[in-house]
Amino acid sequence: MNSRERVRESLSHRPPDRVPVDFGSTAVTGIHVSCVAALRDWFGLEKRPVQVNEPYQMLGWVDEDLKQAMGIDVEGVFPRKTMFGFPNRNWREWCLPGGLEVLVSEDFVTSVDTNGDILIYPEGDRSAPPSGRMPHDGWFFDTIVRQEPVDDSLLNVEDNVEEFQPLEEEDLEHFRRETARAAATGRAVMACFGGTAFGDIALVPGPFLKHPKGIRDVAEWYISTRTRRDYVHRIFERQCEVGLANLARVHAAVGDQVDAVFLCGTDFGTQTSSFCSVSTFDELWLPYYQRINDWIHRNTAWRCFKHSCGSVERFIPSMLRAGFDILNPVQCSAAGMGPDHLKSAYGGRLTFWGGGVDTQQVLPFGTPAQVREQVLERCEIFSRGGGFVFNTIHNIQARTPVANIAAMLDAVNEFNGRTAATGSAHA
Numbered sequence: 001m002n003s004r005e006r007v008r009e010s011l012s013h014r015p016p017d018r019v020p021v022d023f024g025s026t027a028v029t030g031i032h033v034s035c036v037a038a039l040r041d042w043f044g045l046e047k048r049p050v051q052v053n054e055p056y057q058m059l060g061w062v063d064e065d066l067k068q069a070m071g072i073d074v075e076g077v078f079p080r081k082t083m084f085g086f087p088n089r090n091w092r093e094w095c096l097p098g099g100l101e102v103l104v105s106e107d108f109v110t111s112v113d114t115n116g117d118i119l120i121y122p123e124g125d126r127s128a129p130p131s132g133r134m135p136h137d138g139w140f141f142d143t144i145v146r147q148e149p150v151d152d153s154l155l156n157v158e159d160n161v162e163e164f165q166p167l168e169e170e171d172l173e174h175f176r177r178e179t180a181r182a183a184a185t186g187r188a189v190m191a192c193f194g195g196t197a198f199g200d201i202a203l204v205p206g207p208f209l210k211h212p213k214g215i216r217d218v219a220e221w222y223i224s225t226r227t228r229r230d231y232v233h234r235i236f237e238r239q240c241e242v243g244l245a246n247l248a249r250v251h252a253a254v255g256d257q258v259d260a261v262f263l264c265g266t267d268f269g270t271q272t273s274s275f276c277s278v279s280t281f282d283e284l285w286l287p288y289y290q291r292i293n294d295w296i297h298r299n300t301a302w303r304c305f306k307h308s309c310g311s312v313e314r315f316i317p318s319m320l321r322a323g324f325d326i327l328n329p330v331q332c333s334a335a336g337m338g339p340d341h342l343k344s345a346y347g348g349r350l351t352f353w354g355g356g357v358d359t360q361q362v363l364p365f366g367t368p369a370q371v372r373e374q375v376l377e378r379c380e381i382f383s384r385g386g387g388f389v390f391n392t393i394h395n396i397q398a399r400t401p402v403a404n405i406a407a408m409l410d411a412v413n414e415f416n417g418r419t420a421a422t423g424s425a426h427a
Contacts, residue, residue: 003073007188008259010386011303011325011351018416019383021390022353024062025076025190026262027054027083028307028328029354031396032139033102036060038402043069049093051103055120056083056132056207057395058140060102064185070409074389075182077191077258080174084108084132085123085208097136119144128210139398143205147217157234159214163206164195164239167246172253179254190305192262193250195243196292198236198285199225200266225276225284232284240288244295256301260326263292269310272335278314286322293323305353309394311335316346329394330355332378339381352382354391357408363392364400368407375411383415 001009001017009016024030031039036050043066051061062072081087086107094104097118107124116136122128132141175193182189197203204221206212215224215231225232266285268275276284293304303325308315311334312327319327330352332339339355356378357363362370382388390412396405 003185003187004189004259007073007389010388011260013348013351013385013387015383015386019379019388019390019412020073020188021071021412022074022190023070023072023391023396024059024067025074026192026305026307026328027057027059027078028262028265028394029391030054030057030059031062032398032400033058033060034096034098034100034139034398035396035400035402035405036062036066037100037102039070039405040066042402042406045069049101049103051088051091052094052105052108053078053088054082055104055108056141056202058096058134058398059395071413073187074190075185075187077175077178077182077189079192079194080171081208083202083207084120085210097134097138122208122210125210131205131207131209141207143202143207145205145217146212147205147215147220148213150215150220152228155214155228155231157214157231157238160235161238161242162213163203163209164242166242167195167249172249175250176253179257183257188259189257190260190262191254191258191302193247195239195246197264198239198266198288199232200264202265222275225280229284236284236288240291243292247292247295248299251300258300258302260303260305261296262305262307263324264289265307267307267309268315269308269312269331269334271333272311274311274314278318281315281318286318289319289322289324297323303351309334311337313337313342316342316350320346320349324350326351326353326389328353329391330382331393333358333360333393339378343381343384347382347385347387351387351389353389354393355382356390356412357392359392359394359397359400363404363408364397366404368403371404371407372411372414375408376415379412379415 006016006020022029033050033052045065053061088105090106091103093101109121109124111119118134119130120132122131133144134141201218205216215221296302305326306324307328313336327350332355357375362374
C-alpha cells in the first residue's frame with residue numbers, strides 16, 4: 001500500500017499492511033521546533049533552520065526529507081493564518097531563548113518585558129496589546145487574557161463570534177492550493193479549515209484578535225457554560241451557521257482530495273475527571289457537532305477528527321452519536337483511558353489517532369528501552385483490526401531526548417516488520 005491507501009484502510013477499520021504514522025499534520029500531532037532540528041541532525045540531514053509553522057506552541061514544519069526518514073503517512077493542510085492572526089510568509093531568522101536559530105514569519109513580532117519574558121503581538125501589530133507570552137525560561141507561548149469587565153446587560157453575541165466569518169476568497173484559494181499540494185505527495189490528507197471548534201479555550205481568549213470583546217477569560221467562559229448557557233447556545237448557533245456555509249464552499253474548492261478534517265480541539269477531560277457532565281455535553285455541544293458532522297458525512301468523503309485531552313471515556317458514546325470518526329490524542333494515562341478497554345469497547349467504531357506513547361513521562365523522561373516497550377505494547381493493542389494511526393499523545397514537547405524519539409520510531413518500524421514477517425497485518 002502507499003501512504004494514502006494505508007491510512008484509508010485503517011480509517012475503514014480494516015487492517016492495513018503496516019501501522020500508519022502521523023507527525024506534523026495538525027497542531028495537536030506536531031513536534032516542537034527544537035526537536036525537529038534535533039531529528040534532522042540525528043538522521044544526518046542537511047543543516048538548515050527549521051520553520052516555525054505554528055508559533056503558539058512553537059511547532060516546527062517537517063520537511064520532505066525528514067518525513068521520509070520518519071516514515072510519515074499523513075500530510076497536513078493548515079489555515080492561511082496562524083493562532084496569532086498572521087500568515088506564514090517572508091521567513092526570517094529568529095533565535096529561541098536557548099540559542100537555536102529558527103525561521104519565523106515576518107509578522108512574528110515580539111518584544112521582551114522586564115522579566116525577560118517574550119511578548120508576541122496579534123497580526124504582528126505592536127500598537128495592539130500583546131496576546132501571547134513566552135516565559136523567559138519557556139519554550140512556547142501562553143495566551144494573555146485581555147478580558148474587559150463583563151456587564152451582562154451589554155453582552156452581545158456578535159462580540160463572541162467576531163472571528164467566525166465567511167471565508168475570504170484568499171482563504172479558499174489557499175485551501176485549494178494547499179490541498180492539491182498535500183494530495184500530490186501521495187500521503188493521506190488531514191485538513192484544518194477552522195471555524196468549527198466550539199468553545200475551544202485555546203481560541204476563546206482570541207490571541208489572533210487585536211481587541212477581543214465579549215467573554216474572553218477562560219475561567220469566565222467555563223462559568224458561562226453554566227450560568228449563561230442561553231448566551232453560549234446563541235454563540236454556537238451563529239458559529240455553526242457560518243461554519244456549515246464555509247464547509248460547503250471549501251468542499252466545492254477542494255473536493256474529496258481530503259481524507260480527514262480536524263474539526264474541534266475543545267478539551268473535556270482532566271487527568272482524573274472532566275470539565276462538565278455528560279448531560280451538559282449532550283445539551284450544549286452535541287447538537288452542533290451533529291449538524292457539522294452530518295453535513296460532512298452527507299456531502300463529502302471526509303472523516304471527522306475530534307481532539308480532546310484527558311479522561312474522556314465517559315463522553316465517547318456521545319462523540320460517536322455526534323458523528324465523530326476519529327479520537328485524538330488518546331491520553332491513556334488519564335482515568336478510565338486504558339488502551340485495552342478503549343480498543344475493546346470502541347475500536348470497531350472509532351479510529352484512535354494517537355495514544356502511541358506517553359508524552360508526560362515515558363517519552364521525555366524514560367529510557368529508550370522503556371519507550372520501545374510502551375510503543376510495541378500500544379501498537380499491539382490499538383492496531384488490531386485497523387482503526388489506528390500512530391502518533392504520540394499530543395505534540396512532542398521541547399527538551400524530549402532525541403534518542404527517545406528515535407527509539408519510538410524504531411519501535412514502530414520493528415512492530416511493522418514483525419507483522420509483515422508473520423503476515424498477520426494486525427488482524
